[in-house]
Amino acid sequence: MKAKRMIIMLVGSAVVFGGVFGFVGFRNTMIKQYFANMPKPVVSVTAATASLDDWRSTVFAVGTLQAVNGVDIAGSLSGLVKEIGFQSGQEVKRGQILVRLDSDVELGDLRSAEAELALAHTSNDRNVALLRSNTVSVAALEKTQAELKVKQAKVAGLHAQIAKKSVAAPFDGVLGVRKIDLGQYVQPGQVMVNLQDLSLMLCDFTVSQKDLSAVSVGQNVRMTSDAWPAQSFDGAIAAIEPQVDSKTGMVTVQAKFPNAGQRLRPGMFAKIEIDRPATERVVTIPVSAVSYNLHGDAVFVVRDGDKGKIAERAVVQLGDRRDGTVVVKQGVKPGDIVVTSGQVKLENGSPIQIAEDDPLKAPAKTALK
Incomplete structure (x- = not known):
């Protein structure tokens, strides 16, 4: 009886689970058919x-702007700052005195050297007159002439040294922020202020050697900058490096851009576009x-x-x-x-x-x- 009852239970369980699995399989099949036959939405x-x-194909490049003339103004001699003749951000002209260093010691040495020079002139003139009457020898005259030249060289050297105590602008441009103060002791080569000529900007960039045929000196180029995204600047290629970099296969090109409004500044990144000469x-x-x-x-x-x-x-x-x-x-x-x-x-x-x-x-x- 127990065996018969067990068989009935197993058969019943098989029928129930078979029905469940069959229903699940039937449901999945019907779902697949529904989605397969469902029309795709328009x-x-x-x-x-x-x-x-x-x-017209375009060659693109990225470069960095620099002024046609730009330099850090510095003196070649040391000394105390006696006079500052500019303001930060000022426009200056070539030759305008920017800084004067204390030159009292050099001026004193110059007055002494000029007195010695005057005495040397007198001695030389006297020996020239005495040589005509054979009162002095030629050797004595040559000695006074040599001493005269030494004194002249000394005076000229002091004049040059005093002139270097005055630092002038080497070209027209716009000054940056002043980096010295009155009474400050400066060393040779110490930066006093930065000077940039913003009238013309240069842009150095590189192009691939495969695009070398598309660029030539005097060719027009366009440039845009993140500082002025809505404006493009027109310029021309000024120079092409004659040598190709063997490691990268790139060629350095320099373009120049007029900068009448001084919107372009040195150090800006620039996007360059060069139109190829032929259309397709x-x-x-x-x-x-x-x-x-x-x-x-x-x-x-x-x-x-x-x-x-x-x-x-x-x-x-x-x-x-x-x-x-x-x-x-x-x-x-x-x-x-x-x-x-x-x-x-x-x-x-x-x-x-x-x-x-x-x-x-x-x-x-x-x-x-």
Whole structure:
């Protein structure tokens, strides 16, 4: 009896669990069939047509600005600061005295040397007159002439030393922040103030040797800076380094930019654009149509499906970008319609509907009556 009862219980359990598992399997199968047969939602997108345009390729580079003349003003002699003839940030002219150091000792030595020079002149003139009457020898005259030259050299040296006690601006420019005070003792080479000529700015940058054919001296270039993002500055290439860096394959180029408004300052980072001389016919699309990822850039191209328009994913190879458009070297043909917004909701083969108006665009303003 016990064995029979056990068999009945096992058979009952098998029937119950079999029913449960069968129901779960049936439910999963029906869910899969429902989702497989469920129609994909139509996604509303905007689109644009790939066009064939004349494109002038651009060489891009990054450089650093420097003034055409810029120097840290420093004296070549030591001494006490007796006079400061400038203010921080002041515009100065070439030759304007900026700093005078104490030169009282040198002036005293100069007066003594000038007295000795006058005596040497008198002695030399006397010997010249006596030589005519054969009263003195030629050797005595030569000695006084040598002494005269020594005294003249000493006086000239003291004049030069006193002149170096006055530090002047070597060129026109704008001064920086003063770094010395009255009465301060300065050493030779100690920086007193920085001077920059902001009338013309130079920009040093590098280009690849493969782009060397696209640059030449006198060629026009454009420059933008983060300090003035909405403004571009026009300049010209001033010099090209004759040697290519064998380690990097880069060539140093220098461009010059007029700076009438003094908006550009030394040390600024600059973005350089150099247009290639020749144009070419290329396929262009809006930048917004491109989806960027690690597996490759792609766009969704509008195709005709069985029940309407569908989006087909196409991997593209891109080129230069400019003014919201990008060059497509491979993957899109002229006349293809590409999706410009709504790509996030799309997958390959998704049905789409092209909206007439771009939702990303701001509504047009109506004129006031």
